[in-house]
Ligand SMILES: NC(=O)C1=CN([C@@H]2O[C@H](COP(=O)(O)OP(=O)(O)OC[C@H]3O[C@@H](n4cnc5c(N)ncnc54)[C@H](O)[C@@H]3O)[C@@H](O)[C@H]2O)C=CC1
């Protein structure tokens with residue numbers, strides 16, 4: 001039986017790692033011989049399998065965002081510090097730079113990305129670069145370039161060099177015409193953000209490359225991720241991270257979603273655990289290449305109440321951002337992840353207590 005810790009535990013852990021000193025010590029394939037860019041449409045493909053006895057050599061793109069540094073830490077623990085390279089177009093903080101290999105990589109630069117993969121003998125690629133939902137709506141051309149053109153570069157390089165490729169998708173890959181409570185793996189997907197459209201595109205392209213070229217593509221649709229020691233990158237679910245920082249720093253939090261907006265959420269440790277597990281799952285266990293994963297679902301009001309148990313003086317007000325609210329209202333409220341649980345044994349560790357899990 002998995003240990004299901006309730007969200008209070010997660011909240012308390014989040015608050016502790018945020019650095020607050022209040023009473024409760026809250027411190028707040030197969031492979032193709034040539035690139036799909038060069039391949040003739042009638043080409044046949046052969047299989048070259050990745051040697052499982054070796055540690056993978058890992059590259060993480062977009063690794064300086066909310067999730068990448070934590071992923072690198074987890075993977076380095078498992079595969080060794082020097083086998084995991086973080087990359088981004090931003091300058092790393094000192095502690096990140098000194099924690100293991102870091103390299104500049106712009107995913108829009110195909111040749112540079114290919115050079116990094118070849119020179120470092122990369123075998124697994126975690127493609128985290130993206131513009132998230134809210135920032136994507138504020139700059140659609142850039143989001144289209146990074147999320148779609150960048151993905152094409154990554155797919156081609158992964159197929160050409162026989163990489164195992166992980167690309168995260170999101171609850172944002174669904175839209176107002178999808179069933180929202182719960183949302184199954186296979187259903188109507190007509191998102192209304194460039195972010196969502198680009199993620200549906202990524203799911204379909206990855207699956208197509210899998211069937212067409214034998215690319216070992218693996219994809220999880222993440223819920224909103226909550227974390228304490230990393231900042232969110234401009235998404236609709238950012239409030240659920242910001243509340244911890246504000247609770248510690250100012251004791252005041254202004255929420256940009258309505259108090260009763262229910263969205264699927266997950267604690268970062270569960271998210272990173274699932275990511276490693278699906279990458280390590282034997283290929284024959286995977287009946288699909290894109291899976292929903294789920295842990296808990298809550299509203300801003302419910303989360304605020306939970307945080308107030310630890311920081312009773314926290315004042316919460318609501319100032320709704322219409323763009324984010326419209327996005328949230330079109331996203332799933334609860335996620336059905338039964339396929340992930342059946343196929344590769346997914347289990348979350350952090351949850352809401354039963355009686356609080358539904359409004
Ligand atoms: N954080 C969350 O709640 C969720 C995240 N995801 C997905 O997980 C992945 C990682 O998410 P986060 O870390 O939260 O994102 P983030 O927005 O915090 O970080 C994305 C990173 O991509 C980098 N980037 C932007 N343009 C780039 C380029 N041209 N070349 C290379 N890097 C570039 C940015 O510098 C940034 O560090 C994304 O693909 C996101 O869609 C999915 C669902 C939920």
Ligand SMILES: CC(=O)[C@H](N)C(=O)O
Pocket residue numbers: 132133134169170171172195222223224225234235236237238
């Ligand atoms: C759920 C996501 O994909 C992301 N956090 C966002 O809100 O855009």
